[in-house]
Amino acid sequence: MLSLVLNPKRKAVLMVALSVKHYQLIPFNIEAKEIMERYLAFVDTEASDYTFAQNYIWLTHSSGFYAIVNDAFCLFLLSGEELTMLLPPLGSKDKVNDALVECFAIMNEHNSSIYYSRIDCVCDFFLQSFVNYLERGTEIFEILESYLVEKKYADYIYLADDLIELKGNAYHAKRNEINKFRKAYPNTSIETLSPEKHGGAIIDLLNRWIANRIKYLPKDQTEQFLDGISHERFAIRRILKRYRELSLIGIVLKMGDDMVGFTVGEKLKENGASVLIEKTDFDVLGSAQYIFREFCKALKAEYNCSYINIGDDMGFENLRKVKLSYRPYKLAAKYAIYHK
Numbered sequence: 630m631l632s633l634v635l636n637p638k639r640k641a642v643l644m645v646a647l648s649v650k651h652y653q654l655i656p657f658n659i660e661a662k663e664i665m666e667r668y669l670a671f672v673d674t675e676a677s678d679y680t681f682a683q684n685y686i687w688l689t690h691s692s693g694f695y696a697i698v699n700d701a702f703c704l705f706l707l708s709g710e711e712l713t714m715l716l717p718p719l720g721s722k723d724k725v726n727d728a729l730v731e732c733f734a735i736m737n738e739h740n741s742s743i744y745y746s747r748i749d750c751v752c753d754f755f756l757q758s759f760v761n762y763l764e765r766g767t768e769i770f771e772i773l774e775s776y777l778v779e780k781k782y783a784d785y786i787y788l789a790d791d792l793i794e795l796k797g798n799a800y801h802a803k804r805n806e807i808n809k810f811r812k813a814y815p816n817t818s819i820e821t822l823s824p825e826k827h828g829g830a831i832i833d834l835l836n837r838w839i840a841n842r843i844k845y846l847p848k849d850q851t852e853q854f855l856d857g858i859s860h861e862r863f864a865i866r867r868i869l870k871r872y873r874e875l876s877l878i879g880i881v882l883k884m885g886d887d888m889v890g891f892t893v894g895e896k897l898k899e900n901g902a903s904v905l906i907e908k909t910d911f912d913v914l915g916s917a918q919y920i921f922r923e924f925c926k927a928l929k930a931e932y933n934c935s936y937i938n939i940g941d942d943m944g945f946e947n948l949r950k951v952k953l954s955y956r957p958y959k960l961a962a963k964y965a966i967y968h969k
Contacts, residue, residue: 647694647707649739654705657693659685659874665695668702668719669898676784676961677903677938678750682875682895684715686864686905698735701728705736711745712736717755717966726759733968743968749781751964759966777967782941783960785952789902789937792925792955799956803918810915814884819923822879822891824869830888831881834908835865841911865906868893880927882909882920889913890920894928902934 647654655661662681672679684693684704693715694705701720706713713736718728729748736746751759756778795804811817820827839858846854868877875895882890890909897903904924909916928934936958942949 647705647739649712649735652696652698652735654694654696657685657688657695657704659871661695662874665702665704665719671721672719672754673898674752674754674961675786675897675901675936675938676750676752676963677897677940678716678963679719679752680895680897680903682877683903683905685871685875686867687860688715696735698731699728700724703728703732710741712739713746714748715750717748717751717759722758725755729759729966737968746968748966749963751778751966753962756964756966775969777969779965779967781963781965782944783962784938784941785955785957786936786938786959786961787955788958789925789929789934791958792937793922793929795922803922803955806915806918807922810913810919813915814913816885817889817919818883819920820881820883822872822881822893824872827881827888827891828869831865831869831891834888834891834910835862838908838911861906868906877905878927878931880920880924882916882923884913890916892920892924894924896932896934897938900933900935901938902928902932902936903938903940904928
């Protein structure tokens, strides 16, 4: 059931909340940052999905909800009329497994069928703990009767020094592309991203990128692309609006006074960093390789990170080839759990 959330100080309607069972699912907005990060402190993973910014920039106000279940932070997605979870419950290990079972009960109560209920982006940290939890006093066939675990797209993780130094034959092509770029465009410069200074040019570049991308798309992929790019456009606008609140870092690539690339990332736990988004001008060959290397340098300088996560490939073959061409140090598996 949907209900309105009021701001008691201003006595104004802010957003719509969702009531399921005896839980109040609260709209996921910038005010949830401090709460979510308190629970994220318990999580040990290299996956890029486990940050506030990664989830916030992609979620509209009408689709993201959270609740504290069994002292665990639970992030839900309302898609159409059905509830799923973007992450497993976040918190200490002695809390999250009971919370996970209860979250399935919440989804099943709301959804038109239990087959819509699922939890995405489950990393090994949570999966192994949940399997051990279920196996206590339970036959394995009973577990398989209730839950289905499906392997999903993995995150590509690299050693930061590999991406910066590009040593050896494996990176020969990358070095060549960068050297050609520097020779062809000697008037390029790198600037630290500022939303106030660069925001308009970033949107202009995004629009050019979309127009050029559509030219080369097979017709049967156009609708899927337009649907995806609308989400990406929203995410970029939210990045620019909340850049400092989200503690993001970014750089822009300029050619004279014109912007030909930008990229944004953030710190992960311990000694890691991730790349959230990158766009470069289609017509400037080598710009993607050049800005990626420069950004890896910036990430290491800012966070002293030893590894860099550039996310998964979302099942796109061309993206998979590009990410494999940089020789990942390892792949971080992610899973979805379904309730049968």
